Amino acid sequence: MRAPSSLKQEFLRKWILGLQICSSSAKSMSISERKKAIKLSADIAMASARNGRTSWSRALIASASKDDNHGKLFVQQILGSDCERLTKISTSIKRLRCKKILKKSSGTIIRRRMKRIPDKAVASSIAKQMVNKRTQILKSLVPGGVFMDEVSLIEETLDYILSLRAQIDVMRSLADATEMMMNC
């Protein structure tokens, strides 16, 4: 039973955990490094707040744990014991390869047929290509999206959007609070 506010609490809790790691080394960081650390810890916290139930969160955590730059630290700290369970992207790579082959072949087929198909079908194939192109873009946006098929992609996108929103809310209020405190 996750209400949005509890999601945000969860996120905030984990995020603070992550930030505590880098606060010790904060003096040596440049602003861009700090920003990266903040963003990374926020992303990992958000993903872990999902408890591995969504594919994008697992993909995000997995990619972060391969990263050199604090990523692993964050993952370990924030996830604790769940670390191992969540950092596996297993069979998705095979699927990706098969899909790539399929896509290549379908492209050529359409081209060959173009001469013989009536306008209606041409329009629909053009529409399909448009959709496909955009689907590809969306896949590149959602973490781990390239491994998913369309149906689950849309589900993951939904969840991802919700999580992003919660993340933004928390970050914004934290930033505003900090700013306000600094300014007065």
Next chain:
Amino acid sequence: MMNRGTLLPEMLHCADITVLERQRARLKWQQDQLQQPQQQQELQQQQHQEQQQQQQQEVRYFSELSQLISQGFDECGLMMGQQVKPDPAFENGWPDLGKIVAPAAGYGFGPGFEASYAISRTSSSPPAVVPEAVDVKGKVSVAALNAKVSAAVGRESFKKRKADKVQNTKVAVEENTKDKRMKGSAEEGDSSKITEQNNNNNRSNSNTNNNNKNNKETSADTSKASEVQKHDYIHVRARRGQATDSHSLAERVRREKISERMKYLQDLVPGCNKITGKAGMLDEIINYVQSLQRQVEFLSMKLAAVNPRLDFNVDNLFAKEAFPVCPSNFPTIGMSSEMTHPAAYLHQFNSLQQQAVSCSGLDLGIINPSEMGLRRTISAPVSAPETFIDSSCYPHLQPSSNWDSDFQNFYNVASFPSQQFTGTLEASNLKMEM
């Protein structure tokens, strides 16, 4: 019950029931549902059974979604998610349901409210249908009944999509029969296995559709056996005048799934109501996701700039202080500005972190103003829990002009709880940075 009784013959006699009529029937049925809670429970149980046997991941996901929407509908919980396969016909019934959901859901939502409300519009209809639903033990598989009814009702004209979509309509028709068969009767295997125990492998198994169609004919006394769980076929009926080979059926199922999900996205992404094409919708979604990601980047940059040492513990302690608008009554946090939300949960976070008193917002309203006036002057050597309560009370009373003195107190207060905090020293450093 009466209504449903009349629905059944209605549906039975229309060999060629149009979509519109079905929609109307559904709507009527739905409205009946609103007034008849006990039947809703049954319905919901069946529905749940079926849904549960489908993609569990999907179920879980949708339940989360709907939970996000309807905080007021606690009892729906898991069930709501499983109900959600909105049929466009349900649009008619939704606006009023949406209104019901919206105020209840208003509590937790700052800026996300309107979007959540939008979601609630689409998903509230089935949950409204089953408001009491708590039990998730489906005894009956709706699919079985669906098939049975469709067999009885006849045939070609009835478009049977996936069972989860159709159940809302079929349920009305099946009500009569269902009531008799309802309670946990594990009926034995008719090999038809109409029960679409749609698991996660739906898509891969949709080529068994032909098989299923044959079975449907024989399924007059369908077994809703819950033990028929192992079959994960999707039972799809061909529409009138459409190709019936398994590939196109599978394709159709897939397309419908996608369009359903797209509808959710339409509600989630602002400004998508007018766009009808898939490509346009995807465009909007892409733009929205990109903008959200950019916002995250921007905010993290801002946080990095504002806070050179990344010591956010300080912020948390001051957060309550920093919010200019504090509601007098925290329980209604969702109602006022966005800021109150973080106040509440930051507050809770602090108590979490310190493992001190659980200072929920509810405590705040109770504390005596005069007491607080006294406590404000207390400086360092106070126990952490007390100071926590004190500091949390402050936002209610203090206008911004008092902040200086309060800051002193806060710095003293803050020096205790935080482990990373190097006492007042760091606090004063912060002050100097301003």
